[in-house]
Amino acid sequence: MTQLKAAATSAADIEVDVLVVGLVAGDDAPELVGAAEVNSAFDDLAGTFQLLGNEGKASSVTFLPSQGNVAAKLILGVGLGKANDEGDFEAETLRRAAGEAVRASFGHATVAFALPGDTEAIATGALLGAYQAKTYKTDTDDIKLPPEAVTVLGADAATLTRVHGLAAGVFATRDWVNQPGNYLRPPSFADDIAHKSRAVGLEVDILDETALQEAGYGGILAVGMGSTEKPRLVKITYRAEGASKHVAFVGKGITFDTGGISLKPSQGMWDMKGDMGGAAAVCGAMLAIAEVKPNVNVTAWVALAENMPSGDAYRPGDVVTTYSGKTVEVLNTDAEGRMVLCDALWRAAEDSPDAIYDVATLTGGQVIALGARCAGVMGDEEETARIKRVGDSVGEMMWPMPIPEDIKKNMSSTIADVVQVARGMKRDGHMLQGGHFLSKFLPEGQAWAHIDIAGPSDGPDAYGYVPAGGSGIPVRTLVGLVEDFQS
Template sequence: MTQPTLSLVDTDPAESAVDAIVIGLHSQPDEDGSLLPAAGAESIAAAFDGKLISTLALLGATGAPGEVTKLATLGTIAAPILVAVGLGTEPDGPAPDLETLRRGAGAAVRALAGSNTVVLALPVPDDAGAAPVLRATLEGALLGGYRFAGYKSKPAKGRRDPVAELRLHVPDAADEAAAAELRRAGIVARAVRQTRDWVNTPPNALRPADLADQVAAAATEAGLEVEVLDFEQLKAGGYGGIVAVGQGSEAPPRLVKLTYTPSGVTDPKRVALVGKGITFDTGGVSIKPAAGMWEMKSDMAGAAAVAATLIAVAELEPGVAVSGYLAIAENMPSGSAYRPGDVVTMFNGKRVEVFNTDAEGRMVLGDAMARACADGTDYLFETSTLTGGQVIALGKRISGLMGSDEATGLVEAAGTTVGEPAWRMPLPDDVRKGMESEIADICQTNANLDRAGHMLQGGVFLREFVTEGVEWAHIDIAGPSYHTGEANGYWTKGGTGVPVRTLLQVIDDLA
């Protein structure tokens, strides 16, 4: 669905004739559990003649992070509805924790579905610290209101359209720095929403050629250079991993390369982004259990994130050269599918003994990573829904992170900044030893089919396709890329868009 329009306002929120006003509410740690309106709500609290807090408390408000309480204003202020969103205890500094603010803005905007215009009167400092607060608030609001268009033949009963227009109250609406943050938030949110749309699309409507075509069209429109390799070109080019995985499907695989070159920059840093694009994963011959297999439509979340990131980069125009590589295939069982026991020659010449066709992600990624290194890059960031081991070890919010020290440090810091945490994991020598093959250069999984350190096996395997001297990171998003529970904060059910904001922050930091 269309993203809400954004604007900045500095007029009195209490006098804004809009559908709803959102304010922040702090819980206080004192014994009587009193509440405190957050910065930005001063004029609204004054309009209620000292009764706002007691009224919200009667409605059950506690100020807990993300809690939403609605109040009919009955003419007390110009807007008919007031929404108080919990921001936790009052911060020591000028603004709440950014992730708390991001989630609160998302929850409030989602709760106001059906409204046309909403003003966010949330805390924004009047100093140099305003930029991250603006960014967090705007991104949270835009993403919390996301809804996948879907395929219902009739509108669901009671379903209301998302908010159409968002206005953020700031100290000075003419401030150029604030306007820059507004523009950036819109670009970033569109990238995340596009990723969510691709991930949420059913697999029969987004087979390899479909995804490649859609990405190519959007990237071309954005001004990126686009290269698409089809099945015959992949075979001729020696992309053995992508060919092996894709040959079992009647929908042949693709490799898409997107390129952004900064203008006016001499010898820019080179960044390669690589994404796994398995549009549906049955497991192939090593077929998965039927329960929950439908979620494997999200196995292309890494490629979707990389494509959307490149499209955003084209609009943000950072001073670094960025290329994206999308390894796209459908992993199906058939008479032409690759088998356990096969030996596959990869793009960089390494030969891989296959033990499990359901470990297909590392096969397509190995080719794409080797191609990225062959093209030349200083940094390589790869992201994929690679292993169930990531979910077991780190859960549904924290990505697994492996690679060189500098690259993983960049991802870890960026993830902390944007609210997409990642946890660094080791690449032990004994895991690599367990992947020795008697007949090839490396086994695709542990030679004894031992799943111990399963997430680490994936990282160890991918390391084989990174050229020496390239700073690299593997970001395993098997859990964080797809949210199966009810909407909370700025996450809605389905695709989350992780790690688009992390990748864009990394590029910002390198620039």
């Protein structure tokens, strides 16, 4: 991982490959903000950037040789858009600008930031932008590496330590989401989670297929029946001495989703290697929590399975007895995520936590309703509002969604306690159907919210500090939720 450094030196004097300065969009021309000593070393630096096409538009980037005017070899002007009424820049604007600047600086060893404003936001965007996905290419000569070190002028060591801890969780999440399905199957994923979690002092317990059978985890077992690689349920525990609050996470970990007997179309099926994005985010959040050490007890339950078609696979029309004892009528084996989540949710609720948050790449309906970058949130009003507030504060878009009565009416079974999807496979409110189903697997009074990250978890295009591929969303929101209980 790129190393973050703090420095109190003048921006004009710091010896780095790339020095990043900020440009504000003006009425007629961009203006340089902060780093006055750098500006004074040049004759109209902002005007030069304008001649090169940079008008200060948010996240636009332009390189300029320093020509010895300052100690840095290159000056990178990054657009910040326009300041708010108080003359400040929103934290997310700074994160995205820093991320764009670092991604543009791949191939350079050292980068320094002389941007005005929130140094934690700048450091976060810079470090998250320095992520590089693992390659499986044998010829790597043309691959540009991220910077070895990023210096944030004016930052303090404690802030950078926190940012490093959060980034470690985000990077682990991205790594897991990006792994091919043949590299990451339920047993190997469970082992890797255990290895990484124990390395930072977390407690880990793994239930294999025998333990799942003995305890009656029928939902998880049903989904995993078709695969030769059997399912797992992983429990991760963070204990804070003297803590009075307890938060639980639940993550969907379908390491590859063919749809099972209800087979998906081949077009795009390759993206289903990322159907464990919820599990990856929950585990990444636990790694980050182990680093930032909030005074809240946290337990994570991660349900891992591979949804494959075979002679042993579960079928449409099956009735499955879940861990809760409730029976589920299966109409579509491709609605497998809710089957594994319902078992893990009920188990998490047995510990009576103050709140349960489940995270899943659950439905294509989320992407249709909210797009590729905004997660859908359902559940208790207080918890969905909390998630939106915390998500906004860290730059991860979350939007509360209702579960209307007409959705509920379409999801009743004549032969089981619960039907898995709407009668007749109606697609109306598909994301909301998933939330309603999950709500049936919580005892009355249990605070809960469901976060559908089908779109935000994994995308084809980089933006700001988010790379193409696994995004790491919503790791920072989950950590923020825990810290919200602490406060």
